[in-house]
Amino acid sequence: MSETMLLALTTFCFAASITPGPNNMMLLASGANFGFARTLPHLMGITIGFAVMLLAMGFGVGSLFTAYPMLYTVLRVLSTAYLLWLAWRIATAGGISEGNASGAPMTFLQAAAFQWVNPKAWAFSIGVITAFVAPDNFVVGLLIVSAVAIAVMLPCMATWTGFGTMLKTVLRHEWGLRVFNVTMAVLLVASIYPMMADLAA
Numbered sequence: 001m002s003e004t005m006l007l008a009l010t011t012f013c014f015a016a017s018i019t020p021g022p023n024n025m026m027l028l029a030s031g032a033n034f035g036f037a038r039t040l041p042h043l044m045g046i047t048i049g050f051a052v053m054l055l056a057m058g059f060g061v062g063s064l065f066t067a068y069p070m071l072y073t074v075l076r077v078l079s080t081a082y083l084l085w086l087a088w089r090i091a092t093a094g095g096i097s098e099g100n101a102s103g104a105p106m107t108f109l110q111a112a113a114f115q116w117v118n119p120k121a122w123a124f125s126i127g128v129i130t131a132f133v134a135p136d137n138f139v140v141g142l143l144i145v146s147a148v149a150i151a152v153m154l155p156c157m158a159t160w161t162g163f164g165t166m167l168k169t170v171l172r173h174e175w176g177l178r179v180f181n182v183t184m185a186v187l188l189v190a191s192i193y194p195m196m197a198d199l200a201a
Contacts, residue, residue: 001132001134001141001144005132006148008132009128009132009145009148010148010152012127012128012131012132013128013148013149013152013153014152014156016120016124016127016128017149017152017153017156017157018156018159020187021118021120022114022118022119022120023046023114023118023120023121023157024156024157024160025187026042026106027039027042027043027046027157027160027161027164028160028161028163028164028167029164029185030042030105030106030161030164031160031161031162031163031164031165031167031168032164032165032167032168033105033164033168034104034105035165035168036161036162036165038105039105039161039164039165041105041106041107041108041111042105042106042107042108042110042111043111043154043157043158043161044108044111045106045107045108045109045110045111045112045114046111046112046114046115046153046157047150047153047154047157048108048112049111049112049113049114049115049116050115050121050124050125050149050150050153051146051149051150052112052115053115053116053121053125054125054128054129054142054145054146054149055142055146057125057126057129058129058133058138058142058145058146059142078117084189087185087186087189088185091182091185124149128145128149129142129145132145133145
């Protein structure tokens with residue numbers, strides 16, 4: 001891969017990773033409610049889960065959706081329902097001040113599995129493979145793209161988690177945390193609105 005293509009790939013991954021989406025909204029909320037250390041399994045689950053998803057897509061899973069378009073519709077319905085449930089959990093989370101009685105950080109496995117129903121992760125993986133993996137050297141290209149994506153994603157997502165952790169020190173009162181959680185839930189729903197609107201059309 002040329003230096004120009006590598007720079008373009010890095011820029012693409014940065015733009016896709018730093019912008020708001022389901023993963024970043026949940027990491028922000030988790031950092032504010034549970035702190036950075038307790039959110040680390042969530043963050044690493046996203047990273048490893050997306051890497052596995054990207055490799056699986058490159059090695060043939062994506063062809064299933066070409067052969068059976070209905071599978072993509074089913075996936076979008078399931079992902080919309082799951083994201084709405086996650087938004088509800090965020091909105092009703094009690095946070096540290098309540099001893100985590102009403103919630104807990106997402107686990108590594110939960111976060112990894114979530115990538116398979118995350119519409120932004122699907123769009124990211126399909127986009128990066130089709131744009132930057134050359135057919136004549138596919139395996140090497142896919143490995144390079146996966147490595148760059150992970151290297152860029154990790155600090156971007158850590159930034160969102162860290163920002164949430166900083167907000168935790170500001171949101172000391174229960175009412176402030178409640179407002180924050182409801183706002184994050186609304187933003188999470190807003191991040192999936194295009195997919196929801198497409199399903200309704």
